Amino acid sequence: MDSTSILLEANDIPTQWYNIAADLPKPLAPPLGPDGQPAKVEQLAAIFPPAIIEQEMSRERWIAIPDEVREIYRLWRPSPLVRAVRLEKALGTPAKLFFKYEGVSPAGSHKPNSAVPQAYYNRQAGIRRLTTETGAGQWGSSIALAGQMFGLDVRIYMVRVSYEQKPYRRLMMQTWGGEVFASPSEMTETGRRALAADPDNPGSLGLAISEAVEEAASRADTNYSLGSVLNHVVLHQSVIGLEAKKQFDKIGLYPDVVIGPCGGGSSFGGIAFPFLGDKAAGDRRAANLRCIAVEPTSCPSLTKGTYAYDFGDASGFTPAMMMYTLGHDFVPPGIHAGGLRYHGASQLISMLYHEKLIEAIAVPQLATFEAGILFARQEGIIPAPESCHAIRAAIDEALECRETGEEKVILFNLTGHGHFDMSSFERFFAGKLEDYEYPQDAIGRSLANLPRFD
Numbered sequence: 001m002d003s004t005s006i007l008l009e010a011n012d013i014p015t016q017w018y019n020i021a022a023d024l025p026k027p028l029a030p031p032l033g034p035d036g037q038p039a040k041v042e043q044l045a046a047i048f049p050p051a052i053i054e055q056e057m058s059r060e061r062w063i064a065i066p067d068e069v070r071e072i073y074r075l076w077r078p079s080p081l082v083r084a085v086r087l088e089k090a091l092g093t094p095a096k097l098f099f100k101y102e103g104v105s106p107a108g109s110h111k112p113n114s115a116v117p118q119a120y121y122n123r124q125a126g127i128r129r130l131t132t133e134t135g136a137g138q139w140g141s142s143i144a145l146a147g148q149m150f151g152l153d154v155r156i157y158m159v160r161v162s163y164e165q166k167p168y169r170r171l172m173m174q175t176w177g178g179e180v181f182a183s184p185s186e187m188t189e190t191g192r193r194a195l196a197a198d199p200d201n202p203g204s205l206g207l208a209i210s211e212a213v214e215e216a217a218s219r220a221d222t223n224y225s226l227g228s229v230l231n232h233v234v235l236h237q238s239v240i241g242l243e244a245k246k247q248f249d250k251i252g253l254y255p256d257v258v259i260g261p262c263g264g265g266s267s268f269g270g271i272a273f274p275f276l277g278d279k280a281a282g283d284r285r286a287a288n289l290r291c292i293a294v295e296p297t298s299c300p301s302l303t304k305g306t307y308a309y310d311f312g313d314a315s316g317f318t319p320a321m322m323m324y325t326l327g328h329d330f331v332p333p334g335i336h337a338g339g340l341r342y343h344g345a346s347q348l349i350s351m352l353y354h355e356k357l358i359e360a361i362a363v364p365q366l367a368t369f370e371a372g373i374l375f376a377r378q379e380g381i382i383p384a385p386e387s388c389h390a391i392r393a394a395i396d397e398a399l400e401c402r403e404t405g406e407e408k409v410i411l412f413n414l415t416g417h418g419h420f421d422m423s424s425f426e427r428f429f430a431g432k433l434e435d436y437e438y439p440q441d442a443i444g445r446s447l448a449n450l451p452r453f454d
């Protein structure tokens with residue numbers, strides 16, 4: 001192979017998203033409303049446009065990508081698939097290591113893949129304003145960008161600690177026209193209650209979601225948008241894996257292992273599901289395919305959580321979904337991979353894990369930074385702390401191949417660059433980053449608060 005980067009043409013951008021709901025071993029359990037009955041479309045219609053609700057429930061295998069969305073995808077898609085030849089050499093592995101690089105988007109991660117269609121469908125439904133939450137700022141900046149492209153006002157509730165620690169992410173949102181508030185805020189009932197209880201509340205993703213949902217539900221011109229977890233977000237992210245499949249076709253290879261970081265699970269599903277679709281269709285190349293979701297040991301939803309009905313937010317405004325969860329009021333330790341600090345995982349990821357069709361592992365923080373720095377020194381790109389989780393797992397797979405002599409093809413999702421996370425690297429270099437123990441007590445306490453519908 002002459003070049004290490006496998007590029008595609010603009011007209012190779014997929015024209016349809018792949019929906020794994022068509023290929024599940026059994027249907028998903030329905031989301032439940034407060035009365036314990038399956039949530040009704042009208043409840044969702046208060047905060048989502050019809051096209052998104054339809055996608056959320058759809059079991060069609062292929063769903064057309066609107067031309068207006070593909071037009072904007074063209075600003076950075078197709079994203080490169082790169083063979084990490086220098087990293088392979090440094091590891092002395094016979095494995096072939098590939099990464100799909102999603103950091104080429106304007107916001108620097110995979111998140112605009114879903115922000116753009118979400119803004120499009122809301123605009124199409126006559127909505128003028130969107131609310132959302134953001135932790136580390138990746139989703140907030142993506143939706144600010146996408147809202148701007150379709151003429152929507154965007155209001156973002158940003159977890160207070162990040163608001164204070166990540167001024168540049170906040171400024172990106174403001175540059176793209178977004179309005180940003182530190183959460184908990186005085187803008188909502190939820191925020192006011194949290195501040196009354198504790199004026200120094202550092203905020204959490206679950207709390208910020210509650211604020212954004214509360215505002216969207218109370219205004220007819222305003223909808224809510226979520227950056228991960230829900231089925232339609234995972235659907236939109238399938239462009240990652242669909243492109244990667246075309247890129248592997250071009251060089252006549254097929255991955256043995258697909259690895260991605262897993263917060264809510266949208267980017268992991270995005271890269272892995274199109275390959276699992278091959279497996280479901282009986283493609284022999286995918287017969288022994290392994291897909292590995294990688295999470296932090298400090299927020300181990302899949303590997304240490306419970307498979308149960310739980311809310312998507314801290315206050316219980318969202319319908320309850322069947323998923324692996326640490327409990328909706330679990331507040332994870334302040335690790336630096338902000339995008340992985342979510343208490344649950346997508347229903348789709350959760351079911352596939354429960355059915356043993358995918359694997360999950362948890363890795364400690366320091367080992368992820370070590371892997372990310374080795375990667376940066378070999379391949380040049382400075383990865384986001386979230387992406388470092390996938391790099392760690394890919395390196396460990398490659399090192400195992402060094403022992404066994406297997407020439408596995410390993411694909412991992414390089415979900416974003418780390419240019420706005422340099423203070424985390426600074427703390428790592430200064431020896432100030434810690435490995436957080438799996439907080440058994442805290443998880444036990446929050447699991448005691450799972451909703452019961454009896």
Ligand SMILES: *Cc1c(COP(=O)(O)O)cnc(C)c1O
Nearest residue numbers: 228263264265266267339386416
């Ligand atoms: C948000 C984020 C993630 C995790 O979110 P998922 O929905 O699990 O994909 C991973 N990497 C980066 C760079 C992110 O911004």
